[in-house]
Amino acid sequence: MADLALLARTLEDAGEPGFRLGQVWRWLASGADSYELMTDLPATLRDRLSAEVPLSVLAVEREALARDGTEKALFQTGDGRPIEAVLMRYHDGRRSLCLSSQSGCPLTCTFCATGAMRFGRNLTSSEILDQALHFRRKEALNHVVFMGMGEPLLNLDAVLASCERLPDIGVATSNTAISTVGWIPGIERLATEGPRVRLALSLHAAEESLRSELMPVNERYPLADVLDACREWSARRNLPVFVEYLMLAGVNDRYEQAVELAETLIPRELFKVNLIPYNPTDSAFGGSSRTAIAAFKEALEERGLRATIRLTRGRDIDAACGQLAARA
Numbered sequence: 001m002a003d004l005a006l007l008a009r010t011l012e013d014a015g016e017p018g019f020r021l022g023q024v025w026r027w028l029a030s031g032a033d034s035y036e037l038m039t040d041l042p043a044t045l046r047d048r049l050s051a052e053v054p055l056s057v058l059a060v061e062r063e064a065l066a067r068d069g070t071e072k073a074l075f076q077t078g079d080g081r082p083i084e085a086v087l088m089r090y091h092d093g094r095r096s097l098c099l100s101s102q103s104g105c106p107l108t109c110t111f112c113a114t115g116a117m118r119f120g121r122n123l124t125s126s127e128i129l130d131q132a133l134h135f136r137r138k139e140a141l142n143h144v145v146f147m148g149m150g151e152p153l154l155n156l157d158a159v160l161a162s163c164e165r166l167p168d169i170g171v172a173t174s175n176t177a178i179s180t181v182g183w184i185p186g187i188e189r190l191a192t193e194g195p196r197v198r199l200a201l202s203l204h205a206a207e208e209s210l211r212s213e214l215m216p217v218n219e220r221y222p223l224a225d226v227l228d229a230c231r232e233w234s235a236r237r238n239l240p241v242f243v244e245y246l247m248l249a250g251v252n253d254r255y256e257q258a259v260e261l262a263e264t265l266i267p268r269e270l271f272k273v274n275l276i277p278y279n280p281t282d283s284a285f286g287g288s289s290r291t292a293i294a295a296f297k298e299a300l301e302e303r304g305l306r307a308t309i310r311l312t313r314g315r316d317i318d319a320a321c322g323q324l325a326a327r328a
């Protein structure tokens with residue numbers, strides 16, 4: 001997307017009426033890849049915009065297509081920060097886009113490739129939306145998850161501003177999910193502010209000490225308090241909380257750990273667990289076996305929890321969960 005502030009200033013300088021901004025945005029949101037296509041704008045204005053307002057604030061550095069149709073784009077911001085976004089294509093027609101909210105991430109989860117790279121900065125809402133528009137120019141999109149680089153709740157103003165505009169791009173608010181490691185002030189804000197998006201919690205260990213080892217943020221916001229904030233969010237939004245659980249071999253995949261997780265996620269009907277096969281990164285962890293994942297799922301279900309196993313996408317292009325590290 002063009003820098004909306006620059007676009008607004010340019011339209012004002014050109015003496016254009018107030019409705020022009022919305023007109024240009026609607027074209028961009030429907031996948032237009034040049035001002036020339038915006039045939040309901042005066043030709044002189046189209047020329048001026050082409051000369052003065054770049055269509056995107058991001059430069060595409062590299063694109064990769066996986067065997068399963070997953071596509072990853074590596075972008076660079078105007079000040080040279082790397083970011084990545086991934087489009088997952090499913091057989092049932094779902095087109096799910098994973099967006100980044102920060103370049104790098106200041107939280108240093110030990111299993112995460114993004115956490116191991118240097119933190120750059122928060123992205124602007126134009127930079128977030130431009131990741132989506134890049135893919136919208138290729139095809140229609142219908143789901144968005146904020147699960148790429150960064151902790152979205154550390155950049156909540158820009159993330160919410162982007163969420164407000166996603167329906168224009170074709171992604172309903174009910175198909176938009178924000179994933180957090182448990183940044184409580186952000187969860188509290190999400191309970192009352194912005195569109196009614198879905199909430200996903202990266203939980204990964206029910207035991208506080210193990211969770212702190214895996215995710216240092218747990219020292220600041222312990223899981224018990226995070227879950228209280230999630231319950232409150234769920235009550236206010238009348239939506240279930242998605243729980244993401246990475247399956248790490250010999251670390252968090254034992255039977256007793258499934259039992260503890262089931263006992264922690266009370267009341268059960270509020271939570272839906274998504275077990276995520278771990279993808280190899282440069283970290284010291286290995287992924288759990290299929291058998292271990294299936295047994296873990298069964299242990300949760302026996303205790304009344306809804307659990308699914310995530311399909312792994314894009315492993316061969318480092319586009320799967322926890323693999324986004326902007327390797328050029």
Ligand code: SF4
Nearest residue numbers: 105107109112115150
């Ligand atoms: S898992 Fe998320 S919050 Fe943790 S380091 Fe990676 S990007 Fe940051």
